[in-house]
Amino acid sequence: MGRKALYTKIYNQLRYQILSGELAIGSPLPPERKLAMQLGVSRNTIVRAYAELEAEGIIASRMGSGRYVEALTPAPAPARIDWHYHTLGTLAPAPSHMAELLGVTDKYPDIINFAHGDGGKHTLESSGFPDYVKSTAEQLHSYYFTSVQGLPELREHLVSWMDMEQISSPEQVVITSGSQEGLYLIASLLARPGDLVLTEMPTYFGSLQLFQSLGMQVVPVPMDAEGLRVDVLERILSHCRPRFLYTVPTYHNPTGWTMSAIRRKQLLALSEKYGLPIVEDDAYRHLHLDKEPPPALKALDHSGHVVYLNTFSKLLFPGLRIGWVAANRKLAQLLTRMKELSITTNTLGQLALAAYLRNGALRPHLENARLQYSEQAAIMESHLDRFSPLGIRYERPKGGFYFWVSLPEEINPRKLMARCLERGVSFTCGDMFLLREAEQPYIRLCFTHERSEKIDRGMKIIAEVLQQGKELQL
Numbered sequence: 001m002g003r004k005a006l007y008t009k010i011y012n013q014l015r016y017q018i019l020s021g022e023l024a025i026g027s028p029l030p031p032e033r034k035l036a037m038q039l040g041v042s043r044n045t046i047v048r049a050y051a052e053l054e055a056e057g058i059i060a061s062r063m064g065s066g067r068y069v070e071a072l073t074p075a076p077a078p079a080r081i082d083w084h085y086h087t088l089g090t091l092a093p094a095p096s097h098m099a100e101l102l103g104v105t106d107k108y109p110d111i112i113n114f115a116h117g118d119g120g121k122h123t124l125e126s127s128g129f130p131d132y133v134k135s136t137a138e139q140l141h142s143y144y145f146t147s148v149q150g151l152p153e154l155r156e157h158l159v160s161w162m163d164m165e166q167i168s169s170p171e172q173v174v175i176t177s178g179s180q181e182g183l184y185l186i187a188s189l190l191a192r193p194g195d196l197v198l199t200e201m202p203t204y205f206g207s208l209q210l211f212q213s214l215g216m217q218v219v220p221v222p223m224d225a226e227g228l229r230v231d232v233l234e235r236i237l238s239h240c241r242p243r244f245l246y247t248v249p250t251y252h253n254p255t256g257w258t259m260s261a262i263r264r265k266q267l268l269a270l271s272e273k274y275g276l277p278i279v280e281d282d283a284y285r286h287l288h289l290d291k292e293p294p295p296a297l298k299a300l301d302h303s304g305h306v307v308y309l310n311t312f313s314k315l316l317f318p319g320l321r322i323g324w325v326a327a328n329r330k331l332a333q334l335l336t337r338m339k340e341l342s343i344t345t346n347t348l349g350q351l352a353l354a355a356y357l358r359n360g361a362l363r364p365h366l367e368n369a370r371l372q373y374s375e376q377a378a379i380m381e382s383h384l385d386r387f388s389p390l391g392i393r394y395e396r397p398k399g400g401f402y403f404w405v406s407l408p409e410e411i412n413p414r415k416l417m418a419r420c421l422e423r424g425v426s427f428t429c430g431d432m433f434l435l436r437e438a439e440q441p442y443i444r445l446c447f448t449h450e451r452s453e454k455i456d457r458g459m460k461i462i463a464e465v466l467q468q469g470k471e472l473q474l
């Protein structure tokens with residue numbers, strides 16, 4: 001060992017003894033010569049070790065009586081980062097609806113779940129998709145990443161799946177981690193904090209939470225059974241310039257309403273007149289319970305104003321986290337640049353999906369799923385019918401996943417939910433979909449997640465709680 005290493009070792013040992021309290025404050029240290037002899041080292045080695053400790057203020061010399069261990073001055077408190085303060089610029093306050101919703105099933109895994117918006121385990125199992133994931137994983141040898149924009153084969157399948165003359169090339173498609181990421185990318189490209197963005201009211205809570213978290217000002221546009229009120233929209237556009245409109249025109253979440261063909265044309269005309277980008281979220285298009293819905297806004301878009309969003313979350317399962325954006329080439333390029341910041345979407349899921357689409361497995365799966373969902377919706381509806389003497393109102397959805405149910409004014413949906421949770425049933429409260437609490441309380445019930453037998457059981461429990469609620473003034 002070199003001399004330098006030796007003095008460092010002695011310095012470290014002494015320092016440790018002092019800091020750990022083995023050598024008490026005020027205790028004398030051995031003279032240099034004595035310690036050098038004890039340790040079998042040169043005196044110079046001890047001189048250097050002591051000099052370092054003195055420089056640090058851990059020991060001190062007293063004239064004529066050697067060295068002593070010093071009392072340490074308290075170290076200044078370490079500077080702490082206030083993460084709330086540091087992140088204020090990018091994350092504005094917004095309710096954590098997504099975490100709240102997902103948290104319920106973490107807490108109550110066996111609950112009868114009318115809260116989540118998905119097709120349920122039973123539909124996924126009958127889709128055959130898990131087998132595609134398995135065989136894709138077995139063949140996965142040395143895949144690096146797919147392209148940032150997404151697996152080219154998957155994008156090609158999506159172009160033919162969408163079947164719109166406006167989207168004729170895979171270059172116009174960007175694969176994203178669910179359509180929520182697609183919306184995040186679009187919103188970040190089109191608007192800055194403080195900008196106005198338009199959305200139907202009520203609206204999908206994930207979009208509301210996103211816009212509010214990005215510091216955008218949400219301007220609500222009311223709806224009726226024909227969709228977004230274009231007359232109100234025109235009034236808004238005549239006096240302000242929002243950055244874009246977000247809409248779910250087909251089997252809207254949560255109301256289930258579908259924008260009529262005439263409204264679609266009127267909306268596109270307004271978009272052309274005012275240069276308003278439209279972000280169309282088409283998550284439920286293929287989940288009709290009877291006849292097919294009117295064409296997507298994107299399919300009627302002659303000026304490239306519509307940015308189209310869709311997802312496999314509703315067609316297969318949300319944990320897959322694969323959605324897509326379809327837009328004009330220029331915007332698709334910009335979205336790809338933005339997407340590059342998180343590299344790309346997961347390769348395994350994209351490869352499995354490409355194989356699923358290549359084999360034509362999606363169409364028969366959806367036909368089967370729609371039959372199951374129709375049966376499940378009918379069971380939920382038969383219970384809701386029996387609720388009507390309690391003042392409960394709803395409309396039969398023509399597609400999508402939900403009943404949007406209005407409660408009598410005296411019933412507080414949050415209290416109702418707390419009572420139902422105690423009895424093992426969950427659903428979603430209407431306020432999640434609104435900017436502020438509406439006068440008329442609503443709840444949203446998903447009919448696709450649970451099998452018929454559990455729907456039956458869960459709805460009976462809600463009926464019992466509602467009955468008691470009348471007496472208990474929920």
Ligand SMILES: Cc1ncc(COP(=O)(O)O)c(C=O)c1O
Nearest residue numbers: 117178179180204253311313323
């Ligand atoms: C209208 C709408 N858009 C998007 C999503 C979320 O989709 P993804 O899981 O692909 O992010 C949902 C989920 O409930 C939805 O209802």
